[in-house]
Amino acid sequence: MARSLQEETAIMSADRRSIAADDMDTLRRALLLGAIVGPAAFGRARAQGTFPERPLRLIVPYPPGGGTDAFGRRVAARLGQELGQRVVVENKTGAAGVVGMLELLRARPDGYSMVFGGASTHALYPLIFAKPQYDPVEDFVPVALVGANTVCFMARNGVATDLPGLLAEARRLPGQLRFGSPGAGTFVHLAGEYLLHAAGRVEMLHVPYRGNGPAMVDLLAGNIDAVADTIVSGLPHHQEGRVRMLAVASLRRSPLAPDVPTVAEVLGLPNFETSLWSLLAVRRDTPAALVAALHAAARKALEATDFQAELRAAGIEPAPVMSPEEVGAYVRAEQAKWRPIVEATGVRME
Incomplete structure (x- = not known):
């Protein structure tokens, strides 16, 4: 049914027009001479210097402490090394990532502001929200796809020891068990709804939070019964025995948690797979040369072993x-x- 990140990208065209990492010096010289982007595009002062000539910012539309935030900070640190300037992370949270996306649209299209978007903000948002405030395809241009987090399903101690047990309890008490997510309409929320739907339209009460971190705090406190999360943020709590990771939503077990089965294994759903992919994006009207410079740096980072x-x-x-x-x-x-x-799941946000 659903393809993995690798399967999706394998079928794409091999005809790439991306700029190789060793083109960075050439690109900078072109910017210096104003041969690619002239004064009318981003000002006479900038046309006289190299890009970037000051720190950049990466808007993460989720709060600190969650898996996406941690991922974004890793990318920001490495991208800063490749660009020769700091990339400062700014957390702009709320409305399932909408606040952060709109923050980028308010920024100048000068290449100094990027957003760490992904599956929630770019794939699901226009499908779920009745009145979208932005168009992820028309309003933004991708810089690079950077990677994917494995989605997992976790439960508080005492409610269930495995995923079939959690679903059985939810069937016994329809709508009474509570599962948390990083926010209504987020990818991880939909992954949870997808699981409940695929398991036979099991009913659980969804409790939205402003990010993975707050949801995990309430799970640890016993205020909710389960969470849909990413393995990055959930694994330490599982390893410490504070909560139980019931299953991962990948096609194969994660080498980080080989004791945790896949959803496909325990529920007999061979094609059940969801991965929370992330990307870097800028405003659509950002000059092409600046997009190319950012892409070249991201490419160099992603190719580094x-x-x-x-x-x-x-x-x-x-x-x-x-x-x-x-x-x-x-x-x-x-x-x-x-x-x-x-x-099929009927999820809709106003």
Whole structure:
């Protein structure tokens, strides 16, 4: 039913127009001379210097402490190394990531502001919200697809020892068990709804939070019964025995938690797979040369074996290198994949 990140990207065109990392010096010289982007695009002063000539910011539309925030900070640190300037993370939270996305649209299209978007903000948002405040395809241009977090399902101690047990309890008490997510309309929320739907339209009460961190706090306190989360943020609590990770939503078990089965194993759903992919994006009207410079830095980071190892150690699968055009096609394909799931689960936000 659903393809993994690697399967989705494998079918895309091999005709890439992305700029290789060793083109950075050439690109900077071109910017210096104003040959690519002239004064009318971003001012005479900037046309006289190299890009970037000051720190950049990466807007993370979720609060500190969650898996997406941790992922974004890793990317920001490495991207800063490649660009030769600090990339400062700013958490702009609320409305399932909408606040952060709109923050970028208010910024100048000068390449100094990016957003750490992904499956929630780019694939699900236009499918779920009745009155979208932005268009993820028309208003933004992708810089790079960076990787994906494995989604997992966790429960507080005492409610169930495995996923079939949790679902059985939910069937016994329809609508009484509570599951938390990083926010209504987020990808992880939909992953939870997808699980309940695939398991036979099991009823649980959804409790939205402003990010993974607050949801986990309430799970640890016993205020909710389960969470849909990412393995990155949930694994330490599972390893400490404070909560139980019941299953992962990948097609294979995670090497970080080989004791945790897949949903496919325990429920007999062979194609059940969801991964929370993330990307870097800027405003659509950002000059193409600046998008190319940011893409070149991101590409160099993603091709570095030490950075790939760092991401995998944190439970993140690095994305294959794709051009901005290919990332755009990937986003549209993900929207098409999730549309029937959204319609089947009936999730809708005003």
